[in-house]
Amino acid sequence: MADRIFEEPRLADVYDFFDSEERPDLDPYIAMTDEFGAKSVIDIGCGTGILACRLAALSKEVIGIDPADASLKVATRKAYADRVKWIHGTAAMLAGLQADLVTMTGNVAQVFVTDEEWMSTLRVCRDVIRPGGRLVFEVRDPSKEAWKDWNRGQSYQVIEAPEIGKVEKWVDLLDVQLPLVTFRQTFVFQRDGVVISSDSTLRFRSQSEIIDSLCVTNLPVEDIRNAPDRPGLEFVFIARCPG
Incomplete structure (x- = not known):
């Protein structure tokens, strides 16, 4: 899935x-x-x-x-x-x-x-x-440990999408148990205040x-x-x- x-x-x-x-x-x-x-x-x-x-x-x-x-x-x-x-x-x-x-x-x-x-x-x-x-x-x-930068402070973005409006996004690191790294991406749709998050796991x-x-x-x-x-x-x- x-x-x-x-x-x-x-x-x-x-x-x-x-x-x-x-x-x-x-x-x-x-x-x-x-x-x-x-x-x-x-x-x-x-x-x-x-x-x-x-x-x-x-x-x-x-x-x-x-x-x-x-x-x-x-x-x-x-x-x-x-x-x-x-x-x-x-x-x-x-x-x-x-x-x-x-x-x-x-x-x-x-x-x-x-x-x-x-x-x-x-x-x-x-x-x-x-x-x-x-x-x-x-x-x-x-070896570069990219996940160390996966936090709100270093990942925060806001964009303006046509017909959708402003959307905020950031990443939070959830778990590191190498070779697996799990993180969460959070989106905030400012027009209606809806917040949606998505968790992902990658293998290094x-x-x-x-x-x-x-x-x-x-x-x-x-x-x-x-x-x-x-x-x-x-x-x-x-x-x-x-x-």
Whole structure:
């Protein structure tokens, strides 16, 4: 089941407003489609569909899959959404499909908190990637302890959303029992005073753990790059399917 921040319609409707419009974190993924000559892309955990629609605008064949129906409804309202195949569900529903590139952006790769969930997802990726194709995803470097900044003082934001009004948001750290970190995001809709919170848990895997899991699923690591939007804080893994 998706976290409330993605599944609650009111939260899904304002999700994009709390990110930079330029979304520099997505630029490397778009550049890699050209670097690797990928004509077809599957975006796992596509959320509100920004990456999927940007790729569709470049005439890529795109599949966006996500377990949160509310987020997908936001995605389908975007420009070029009609060129994307949207799937409501988990990676297990990708059986039988194929693509040159599979992506997991943002925190997607860290929402698989059990080894079983993670390995199952990697096996699905291995099956859908064409020979010579790639899996690309990012994870936070656990040694940087990003969760230490997850508090109201350092995370508070307020935005003005069209037809919705001002919305406040902040993050509170709830629990750290590595490799799991749990936090709460709180939203206040000033127009009617409604307060909605969403709890999430992420798993922080080490670089060596991820490399080992990719090798076990026959997705050897081709490269590990820096994330330009969080330099020195994240790893961008590129694994290549043999062929």
